[in-house]
Amino acid sequence: MEFTMGGRLEVRITPADVGKRVSVRRWSDGPGVGSKFTDTVGVLTSWDDHVVTITPKSGETVHIAETSLAAGKVVPAAPARRRGPAASFDELARITARAWQPVESEPLGDWRLRAANGFTRRANSVLPLGEPGLPLDEALDRVRRWYGDRGLPAYVQTATGAEGTQERLCAELERRGWQREVSAEVRLAALAPLGDRDADTGRVRLSRDIDAAWLSGYQRSRTPGPELLTVLRGGPSVWFASVPGDAEGGTPAAVGRCVVDGRWAGFMAVEVGQGHRRQGLATAVMTALARRALDEGASAAWLQVESDNGAAGALYDGMGFAAHHRYHHFRAAGRDAGRP
Structure with missing residues (x-):
């Protein structure tokens, strides 16, 4: 990973880059001679109160103090895979959802609420493809009530690591106290x-x-x-x-x-x-x-x-x-x- 410009490390990202894929380098133990760096690549999901939040493809949100930043830049989307068939995230999300069809479902804007009396989270979670048509907090309140009426825990299924995935939604859920319980890979x-x-x-x-x-x-x-x-x-x-x-x-x-x-x-x-x-x-x-x-x-x-x-x-x-x-x-x- 190369950050130098004229021999200097530079932070070339700002809060205006939220939503973009970035690469950052931070001091692990404070700036100084002999200091060590840690590198992170992912989507810049927020920059608030002097804290930078990045969500890598793993889905594990990383919080970085502004004062720890040594360098940063916007980087292109992850390169296309070299093996297997080409596919967009949206196509795969709909294909995989049709393989685990719920007993009942209901739209919430572009989201889909799904329930099957608790059998497999894939049929008992919200599929958020697009916008819910409500402010996020109101939408999540609706989600809690819908699953609570059925005696089920409220789950939202999100995705990371490809073009068009939902790193920002992951960060917003985490900020509101939602807990990531299970992570899995979709392989082709x-x-x-x-x-x-x-x-x-x-x-x-x-x-x-x-x-x-x-x-x-x-x-x-x-x-x-x-x-x-x-x-x-x-x-x-x-x-x-x-x-x-x-x-x-x-x-x-x-x-x-x-x-x-x-x-x-x-x-x-x-x-x-x-x-x-x-x-x-x-x-x-x-x-x-x-x-x-x-x-x-x-x-x-x-x-x-x-x-x-x-x-x-x-x-x-x-x-x-x-x-x-x-x-x-x-x-x-x-x-x-x-x-x-």
Whole structure:
């Protein structure tokens, strides 16, 4: 990172640059001979009361005292990814949302309030694509009431790390005491190489619907309710995969779900039973689903993986999936936040 101009470090950003992507260097222990620097790149989300706030692609807001700034400048948007299909954040946000359709939803301006009796935050959070049509505090009050009426915690799903994502909204939520609980990556890959993998798909069974056996292999369905079935079955073109376990009709060795939506195939709910791991079953499930999605005309793949799930991240790295952006679930704090 280079800040010098004529041999000097310069702060070339001002409060007028809020909303732009910037690179800053700050003194870690105060200016002076031998001082160390810390560099931060992200969106300048506020500059108030002599404190500079920057939200990097990780979504973890950084607060910097003005007096600690050694250098700063506006930088271009992050370079385009070199692997996988091209896609905008807005397109992916709508595609991924259609794969986790709620039981009920309601518009709030350009925001969408979604609920499914608590099954998966992706179907029980606000999708804020655009403006809510109200001042932010009023909109968030409406959000709290809507989820509180349903006995649910209020969540807002935001995104960081790509052009058009919501770093400023992340910072505003944090400023109001909302807590970031979960962060995950949206990853993309070309679909054809997935379908071409040399995987043993002979045992993989594909179906348009799920049964009790499939649900027993899905770790999130220990106490399934009708909302779980509604969410999992929802989507433009949904396929379920399973690999039989040791007993016919018993818990599958592996399961998976794929939602085909135009050129996109989304992979989710890929689970392998404890006694069947390291046998290539996750790869077999995804390969079989990819081949079916290719038959339906899809050409691009996406999936979501939590940022701290190293094992799954390594598997998807090997399959050619590259990170596009991150998304986060912010939960309202305080007594009006709804049930835990």
